[in-house]
Amino acid sequence: MNAQVNAPAPAAPLRKAIECGVPDNKPHLHPTLLKNYGNWKYHDRPRPGVLHHVSHTGDEIWTVRAGTQRQMDLYTIRTLCDIADKFAEGFVRFTIRSNIEFMVADQKKVDPMIAELEKNGFPVGGTGNSVSMVSHTQGWLHCDIPGTDASGVVKSMMDELYNEFKNEEMPNRVHMSTSCCEINCGGQADIAIIIQHTKPPKINHDLVANVCERPTVVARCPVAAIRPALVNGKPSLEVDEKKCICCGACYPPCPPMQINDPEHSKLAIWVGGKNSNARGKPTFMKMVASGLPNNAPRWPEVNAAVGNILRTYKADARPWERLSDWVERIGWPRFFEKTGLPFTKYLIDDWRGSRANLNASTHIRF
Amino acid sequence: MAKPMHPTPNLDQLESGPWPSFVTGLKRLAKDKDYVVDILGHLEHSYQTRKGYWKGGTVGVRGYGGGIIPRFTEIKDENGNPVFKDAAEFHTLRVMPPPGMHYNTATLRQFCDIWEKHGSGLIAFHGQSGDIMFQGATTENVQKAFDEINDMGFDLGGAGPAVRTSMSCVGASRCEQSCYDEAKAHREVLNTFLDDIHRPALPYKFKFKFSGCPNDCMNSIQRSDMAVIGTWRDNIRTDEALAKKWFAKHGMNELVNDVVARCPTKAIQIKEIKDVRKDSHFSSVAVNDAQALEIDNKDCVRCMHCINVMTGALATGVDKGATILVGGKRTLKIGDLMGTVVVPFMPLKTDEDFEKLVELGQKTIDFFAENALEHERTGEMIERIGLVNFLEGIEVDIDANMVSTPRMNPYVNTAGWDEEVAKINAKKAAA
Numbered sequence: 001m002n003a004q005v006n007a008p009a010p011a012a013p014l015r016k017a018i019e020c021g022v023p024d025n026k027p028h029l030h031p032t033l034l035k036n037y038g039n040w041k042y043h044d045r046p047r048p049g050v051l052h053h054v055s056h057t058g059d060e061i062w063t064v065r066a067g068t069q070r071q072m073d074l075y076t077i078r079t080l081c082d083i084a085d086k087f088a089e090g091f092v093r094f095t096i097r098s099n100i101e102f103m104v105a106d107q108k109k110v111d112p113m114i115a116e117l118e119k120n121g122f123p124v125g126g127t128g129n130s131v132s133m134v135s136h137t138q139g140w141l142h143c144d145i146p147g148t149d150a151s152g153v154v155k156s157m158m159d160e161l162y163n164e165f166k167n168e169e170m171p172n173r174v175h176m177s178t179s180c181c182e183i184n185c186g187g188q189a190d191i192a193i194i195i196q197h198t199k200p201p202k203i204n205h206d207l208v209a210n211v212c213e214r215p216t217v218v219a220r221c222p223v224a225a226i227r228p229a230l231v232n233g234k235p236s237l238e239v240d241e242k243k244c245i246c247c248g249a250c251y252p253p254c255p256p257m258q259i260n261d262p263e264h265s266k267l268a269i270w271v272g273g274k275n276s277n278a279r280g281k282p283t284f285m286k287m288v289a290s291g292l293p294n295n296a297p298r299w300p301e302v303n304a305a306v307g308n309i310l311r312t313y314k315a316d317a318r319p320w321e322r323l324s325d326w327v328e329r330i331g332w333p334r335f336f337e338k339t340g341l342p343f344t345k346y347l348i349d350d351w352r353g354s355r356a357n358l359n360a361s362t363h364i365r366f
Numbered sequence: 367m368a369k370p371m372h373p374t375p376n377l378d379q380l381e382s383g384p385w386p387s388f389v390t391g392l393k394r395l396a397k398d399k400d401y402v403v404d405i406l407g408h409l410e411h412s413y414q415t416r417k418g419y420w421k422g423g424t425v426g427v428r429g430y431g432g433g434i435i436p437r438f439t440e441i442k443d444e445n446g447n448p449v450f451k452d453a454a455e456f457h458t459l460r461v462m463p464p465p466g467m468h469y470n471t472a473t474l475r476q477f478c479d480i481w482e483k484h485g486s487g488l489i490a491f492h493g494q495s496g497d498i499m500f501q502g503a504t505t506e507n508v509q510k511a512f513d514e515i516n517d518m519g520f521d522l523g524g525a526g527p528a529v530r531t532s533m534s535c536v537g538a539s540r541c542e543q544s545c546y547d548e549a550k551a552h553r554e555v556l557n558t559f560l561d562d563i564h565r566p567a568l569p570y571k572f573k574f575k576f577s578g579c580p581n582d583c584m585n586s587i588q589r590s591d592m593a594v595i596g597t598w599r600d601n602i603r604t605d606e607a608l609a610k611k612w613f614a615k616h617g618m619n620e621l622v623n624d625v626v627a628r629c630p631t632k633a634i635q636i637k638e639i640k641d642v643r644k645d646s647h648f649s650s651v652a653v654n655d656a657q658a659l660e661i662d663n664k665d666c667v668r669c670m671h672c673i674n675v676m677t678g679a680l681a682t683g684v685d686k687g688a689t690i691l692v693g694g695k696r697t698l699k700i701g702d703l704m705g706t707v708v709v710p711f712m713p714l715k716t717d718e719d720f721e722k723l724v725e726l727g728q729k730t731i732d733f734f735a736e737n738a739l740e741h742e743r744t745g746e747m748i749e750r751i752g753l754v755n756f757l758e759g760i761e762v763d764i765d766a767n768m769v770s771t772p773r774m775n776p777y778v779n780t781a782g783w784d785e786e787v788a789k790i791n792a793k794k795a796a797a
Contacts, residue, residue: 014428015428017430017512017516018516019521020516021462021521021553021557021560022462022463022464022521022553022556023464024553025466025468027470028469028470028473029468029539030468033539033540034539038547040541040542041542041678042542042677043541043678053540053541053542061540063540067386068491069387070388070490070491071388071490071501072388072488072491073487074394074395074478074481074487074489075391075394075395077477077478077489078478080474081471081475084471090470090471090472091468091470092469092471092474093466093469094463094467094491096583096584103540121386122386135494137494138493139418140409140412140419141405142435142437142458142501143418143420144421144422147418148416151388155387156383158385162383182697182698183698184697185494187494187585187589187696188585188588188589216740216741219740222699222700247697247698249699255421260417260418265416273588275582275586276581276583277582277667277668278581278671279630279671282582282587284704296376297377297379297380297413298379298380319623319624320675351701352700352701
């Protein structure tokens with residue numbers, strides 16, 4: 001007998017991944033951008049939300065920027081594609097803050113496109129000295145270690161800051177971020193909202209031995225507060241709660257060390273981060289408030305605190321001063337005085353290198 | 367039609383207000399997908415209890431060790447069964463974007479069709495490392511979705527201890543301040559490390575970011591292990607017509623207060639036109655019939671401020687390239703670290719220039735792979751071993767541009783001083 005005749009048909013060979021890497025951007029560029037690649041001369045902003053770039057050849061391109069919710073459903077993406085196909089030759093790009101940009105070579109299309117975007121609920125703005133979209137993380141929707149949500153906090157804040165997004169009335173641009181744990185995936189920003197835990201992890205000793213690689217967890221602690229221990233006869237870990245700084249670094253490698261707490265995981269506000277080299281060197285942000293409640297679904301206390309800082313900055317800073325430039329001029333004592341935020345002992349740095357953050361001078365503003 | 371919705375009193379409150387609502391988007395998807403009905407229920411449960419309920423695991427595509435972020439529900443009933451059974455698995459595919467995050471709509475529409483078929487229908491543009499995040503697929507559908515996305519010419523990004531997905535700014539495609547071809551650098555560097563992206567085997571993550579000028583729109587100095595930031599060596603260019611136009615609109619007060627006074631190194635002065643210095647390292651431009659701006663380019667630190675204010679009237683030079691900074695990262699574990707200079711200027715014009723950039727990346731990653739401790743980022747490694755040891759490892763000569771000040775303590779053995787001076791002198795003589 002011919003064995004092969006009765007053998008089952010061979011399964012189709014499994015598809016192998018094509019390791020194609022980062023794709024070329026050329027097929028995705030608007031024709032005017034492609035034609036003038038590397039040859040732009042200057043730009044201006046005819047109105048908030050619109051950039052106008054002029055190339056050395058005299059070609060011009062108008063860019064209309066609109067805010068999005070970042071986590072977009074199919075209908076939203078297809079609507080944005082319809083608008084791009086109707087007005088912008090079928091090309092778009094996204095900014096680092098999840099704004100979408102449409103490019104048009106014909107100035108006459110700018111106003112109708114803005115009208116179409118606004119009609120579909122996409123605010124036009126986010127350029128120049130506006131408050132741009134909050135760059136943010138995943139939160140409860142998808143993250144495995146989140147202390148809070150991200151999209152919800154951002155939606156609540158951007159509802160409040162809607163007019164600041166659509167207008168350019170700030171002294172300089174304002175970049176904001178939110179982060180659902182102290183890892184701070186949202187990143188440095190002029191104003192950042194970040195979870196700040198206030199209680200040591202709650203350990204489920206039944207699970208530690210099976211779930212966690214204990215030496216790794218011990219090594220992960222920045223203050224050496226975790227040590228191996230036998231609890232109820234089982235190998236586990238214990239935390240020296242006097243040493244613990246509640247950073248949550250042990251939680252990702254060891255989920256039974258639950259750091260998130262509905263009541264005691266608070267929100268802190270940080271200000272003055274700047275990545276641009278413009279004027280002063282880049283700066284890291286500083287903590288200026290903490291202890292705000294994680295008050296879903298609208299986080300009103302966070303919104304009020306951020307609004308207060310923004311209003312104070314808007315009223316007091318000079319043109320082109322980023323938040324960090326403003327504080328450098330007026331000094332931290334006056335920042336706390338003008339914002340009314342309490343300067344507590346927790347805001348005096350005691351981490352390594354912290355003496356560099358003390359005032360080693362008689363420079364004091366009275 | 368999908369199954370009935372769970373009550374979502376908390377999420378419902380995120381549908382009011384003028385900003386686009388992700389909840390409204392999810393509800394639109396939930397009309398057709400039981401999957402999203404349960405995602406909404408899952409998220410509402412988090413809002414009610416103020417905790418997250420996803421745990422990781424191992425889900426991947428054939429041949430790759432990373433790029434998928436697995437999520438399994440932890441909301442279980444007393445028998446250990448998922449309460450939101452249609453959303454028991456909610457994995458994300460991280461997909462690398464084109465440089466500058468440009469898209470034609472045909473590509474976006476095809477993404478939508480694939481994700482409608484295999485996923486939740488929720489896509490984030492973009493994650494914090496720059497990935498297109500296809501959020502929400504079952505274990506079974508991850509491979510199917512990847513196969514179709516991969517056939518379009520898109521590839522998975524990094525996750526875990528790997529070279530991560532990168533980002534580059536809009537750059538040369540639409541910005542006059544671009545100092546090199548960011549897209550070319552982005553692709554040439556990243557596509558050298560595909561093995562290190564797809565098969566996580568480094569001590570910890572390694573991120574590259576590419577910004578075309580010192581405005582650093584990609585935030586590379588604070589959040590990448592290797593930041594490639596465009597800059598130039600020659601003089602600031604000027605355009606008299608645009609300078610006069612700017613001055614006519616803004617006047618002397620703004621010129622003084624917003625431009626001259628904000629120069630961090632006092633490199634700009636206002637002069638009578640007749641007094642303007644003409645030496646080769648000065649730039650100047652008349653703003654009216656009597657007065658001009660004069661810039662001493664030897665003192666300029668390329669901060670971008672005056673160019674940002676007077677765009678076109680002042681512009682970057684033409685001898686362009688990049689400054690390379692290494693070791694940026696956020697807090698955990700030792701505290702925030704800014705990237706610091708390892709190459710003050712690297713020309714980036716010819717193919718050979720770009721090869722040198724790739725080579726520097728390779729040497730840095732090789733050294734990192736060999737010498738970093740587990741879960742230690744490049745900046746932390748440099749902090750532990752010292753910059754000089756790192757530079758020797760990647761075969762880069764020291765340069766006074768790498769420090770903000772020389773040493774401030776005597777705790778070093780300088781027995782080799784004369785030898786070092788001799789080496790420096792020999793190098794000078796040979797140059």
